[in-house]
Amino acid sequence: MDDGSTEIEQQTPVMRTARGVAIGASAGMVLLSLWLFSIPQDHPWRVATITLLSLYSVVILSFLGGVRWAFAFQGRDGRERRDLIIGALPAVVAPCILFIAMPAAFAVLAAAFAAMGAWDSLASFSGSVPAWYGRLRMQLTGVIVLALMLAFIATS
Numbered sequence: 001m002d003d004g005s006t007e008i009e010q011q012t013p014v015m016r017t018a019r020g021v022a023i024g025a026s027a028g029m030v031l032l033s034l035w036l037f038s039i040p041q042d043h044p045w046r047v048a049t050i051t052l053l054s055l056y057s058v059v060i061l062s063f064l065g066g067v068r069w070a071f072a073f074q075g076r077d078g079r080e081r082r083d084l085i086i087g088a089l090p091a092v093v094a095p096c097i098l099f100i101a102m103p104a105a106f107a108v109l110a111a112a113f114a115a116m117g118a119w120d121s122l123a124s125f126s127g128s129v130p131a132w133y134g135r136l137r138m139q140l141t142g143v144i145v146l147a148l149m150l151a152f153i154a155t156s
Helices: 014-038 046-072 081-098 104-127 131-155
Strands: none
Touching: 014 046, 014 131, 046 081, 046 104, 046 131, 081 104, 104 131
């Protein structure tokens, strides 16, 4: 049984790069959410911050669907067609979230990220995606969902 204690030594350069890029992308959401939460309602950059955070969230959510496309093309488990269809949904649905009034849009984004994170985690157990990707997604999903809930509170 592998207890994960040697995981760091087994990480490939691609895995380390993916982790670094993902952490950097998540940090942007966290910083924007903290900034939004800390500024007053009448701050001149408040609307721009809300717009930037919601647009950035939609882009990242769409990107995650694209990542699942890449895994589907590897053809690991016979679920490729399903994964291609479901993987396209974030790119179709995410822009529609921009038309939902605040703060509900941030709640819907948080739910969408949680759903994508759960799908990625479950896919790692079935072998559709690598286990390291499922672990990474679950860790970062928690961070992103908390950041979006903070944005929800800030815009309530």
